[in-house]
Amino acid sequence: MKLNKKAIILVVFLSTLQVCSQEILTKKEALKITLKNNFGIKIANNNIEVASNNKSIYNTGFLPTVSASSGANYRKGDQTNKREGEVAATNEAITKSYNASISLNYTIFDGLGRKYNYQQLKETYNLTELQAKETIENTYLQLFTVYFQIARFSNNTDNLSEALAISKRRMQRAKYQYEYGQSTRLELLNAEVDVNNDSIALINSKQLLSNAKRGLNVVLGTQKDVNYNVETNVSFNKLLVFDELRIKTLSNNTVLKQNEKNIAISEFNVKVNKSNYLPSLGLNTSYGWNKSENPAGAFFGASTSSFSGINAGLSLSWNLFDGGSTKTRVSNAKIALVNQQILLEQQKVNVENNLKNTWENYRNQLFVLKAQETNVLTAENNFKRTEERFKLGQVSSVEFRQAQINFINSKTAFNNVKFDAKLIELKLLQLSGDILNVKF
Structure with a gap:
């Protein structure tokens, strides 16, 4: 008895050591690595630096030019x-x-052209900052899409491992029963087929998991070893209210803010062209x-x-008459301004419609999540009762297998809905301009 206890302690210790050998990549750490190494974010930051150089006083024409010559x-x-x-x-x-x-x-004096051009450059810099922010927001969403995909595949792989273990126990039971003449060879063959099918499903799931981890490395911008786990816990923001989201979206949505900056740039472009009328x-x-x-x-x-x-x-x-080229440029600049204003109104309609669809989808997913949670409990209870009756010989292997499949499928469906709902929640926060404020 003492030997058995020592063996159990040793097995538990080795299992714990194996789990600890795999690094846990937390959501917070994944965000930190992405912000530092992601290629798209690096390019966006460089574009901000270029825009900052362009709006400096050295690029405005406000400073004099000094030259020296000798011969x-x-x-x-x-x-x-x-x-x-x-x-x-x-x-x-x-x-x-x-x-x-x-x-x-x-x-x-140049007809105030320098002044309006400088203001236009400052608005262009603000636009570049918003474009960089949109890149970061999209990278956030891309990161957690892949991250939660890994979490999804991890949970599904665990479920399939559990299913394979159940099938192996069933096959061992069928083998003993066949050897002692208590069942036919057909029962053993059916059990072997189910073990093979579960093994194939598990291998495919592990392959999907490995592929997803390599895909995450692309988003992280690293060549990190794929031998790590991720957090699978998910919490939902229960304080989301549609009316508040709508107000935030119309005020803070990155796409709409970019359109507003484009309007400001177009307004200054009209003034820059009008400056050619002055001496x-x-x-x-x-x-x-x-x-x-x-x-x-x-x-x-x-x-x-x-x-x-x-x-x-x-x-x-003073260019008193330039053949009408200035007049043409001013007219075209005014038309471009009107187009930007129309585009802003169009984007408001599109964004608001997208918000409504995403919100409705989110509420539906939360309802489905509760229903799937109930299904998991029901399927688990049904499987345990079927397993007990199967051991007593009161149900067939086909009925047992069906209860097993229902249980595994319900857990898989629950995982899928859980992570889908969280991604939809992040999409809502992106639309409202709050995704960068998410705390993990």
Whole structure:
């Protein structure tokens, strides 16, 4: 008896050690890894950085331009001079000249085009942030779709393992009964077929589980070993109210917010094009130095001259008529603005309709989840009673097998509905703009 106890303790210890060897990837850890390594999120963050560079003051035209230049010339050649009818020639005359300057140019007024362009760039940056947020939201949903798929396959695999264990016990029982002449070989063959079918179902489920884990690694952006488990517990937000979701959706939905930014960008685009109707005023100033060395000629001696000083000026330009191109651009910009406004109204209708459909689907799934939970209890109770009667020889193996299948199918159906309902809940939170605030 002491030996048996020691053996039981050893088996329990080894089983615990095997379970602990598999890492548990929690939902919170999966989110952390995804936000850090996901390829799509990395690209979205880079796009935000580009938009930030574009809206900086260095890209607006508000700063002046400063340039410097310098040069030197050397000339050697024969020179002929004519003065009062006399002609004189100088051979190998050398002329040298030097120059250096620094200049500053600044546009004082350009019809407010710079101002509206800068505001347009800031709205473009805000739009890029919203696009990145949408990418993150979609990645959240993608992550948990795969994560809960792994949880689903894990539970289903456990159910199929349980079914296979039951079938093996039944086959062993049929084998003993056949050996002692208490049943026919047909009962044993039927039991063997059911064991084979359950084994095949279990192998296929394990393959689906492995594939899903590799798919999760793609979302995580890692090459992590697939030998890990996930959390299978699911809790639902019981505080969701449709009217509150609708208000949040119309105010915070990422797609609608992007359309609003597109309208703002289009409004500034109209103003940018209108700025071409106004004149532009520019300032230019420079400081320069020039020096030249001239050779001696027949009528004059060698000379050197230099000049240094400041040069400044204002320039005003006004395109009074450009053939109507500005008028055309303004008209087209106004049409583009109207189209963006129409698109916003269309998106509001689509998003609100999607919210209603998703909400109704969510409520139905919660109802089905309760019904499936009841079915599991009923099927489990029916299976246990059938199993007891089967051991007593009061039901056939066919009836026992059917009760077993009903029990496993009810548990599988419950798992499927549970995870489907949670994903629909996350979709509701995405529509309302709250998915990034989910706590796991």
